[in-house]
Amino acid sequence: MHEDVLVLAEQKGEELDSVTHELLTKGRVLADEKGGKLAVLIVGHETASLQNELAETCADKVLVCDSPLLKAYNTEVYVKVISDVIRTLDPGCVLLGYTYFGIEIGTVLASKTNREMLSNCVDLSRSEDKLTAVRPVFGGTVMSRVDLDASGSYVVSFEKGALPK
Numbered sequence: 001m002h003e004d005v006l007v008l009a010e011q012k013g014e015e016l017d018s019v020t021h022e023l024l025t026k027g028r029v030l031a032d033e034k035g036g037k038l039a040v041l042i043v044g045h046e047t048a049s050l051q052n053e054l055a056e057t058c059a060d061k062v063l064v065c066d067s068p069l070l071k072a073y074n075t076e077v078y079v080k081v082i083s084d085v086i087r088t089l090d091p092g093c094v095l096l097g098y099t100y101f102g103i104e105i106g107t108v109l110a111s112k113t114n115r116e117m118l119s120n121c122v123d124l125s126r127s128e129d130k131l132t133a134v135r136p137v138f139g140g141t142v143m144s145r146v147d148l149d150a151s152g153s154y155v156v157s158f159e160k161g162a163l164p165k
Contacts (some may be wrong), residue, residue, distance in 0.1 A: 002151055005030050007039070008102075018161075018165065022165055025164055036091075039059060044071070083109055095114070096158075097161045098121070116131050116155070118146065122135065133148065
């Protein structure tokens with residue numbers, strides 16, 4: 001459903017990365033604007049404490065891919081798992097951090113799931129017929145606004161610290 005939003009949770013060791021909470025806040029706003037649902041996906045091994053933390057957030061659903069095969073980060077394995085979830089849910093927007101993780105897998109996920117990629121955003125808003133992404137250009141001295149068809153499907157990465165928690 002194009003109204004739905006999927007957030008990819010990131011973890012640092014045993015804790016959620018702060019960018020996850022920022023993405024959830026933005027995801028909630030985007031989903032609510034069109035009556036969609038917000039899901040968050042955690043991928044890894046022994047993620048029970050993170051699942052509990054995510055269950056207390058604004059997400060409508062917490063999706064979990066937990067396996068011993070996901071204990072050590074492997075780009076190919078993570079991309080396969082996450083792209084399968086994206087294809088199954090078919091959200092309008094997939095949100096992830098503009099972090100080492102997001103930079104490495106964002107474009108690959110977009111390609112494998114036939115979505116457009118917007119990276120290094122600081123904001124994203126939805127109107128009746130368009131999505132508007134705001135991105136820094138020229139070393140952050142200028143902000144660029146990019147209008148997109150709201151009926152499209154996107155993978156969008158956000159700068160850490162750009163969004164409220």
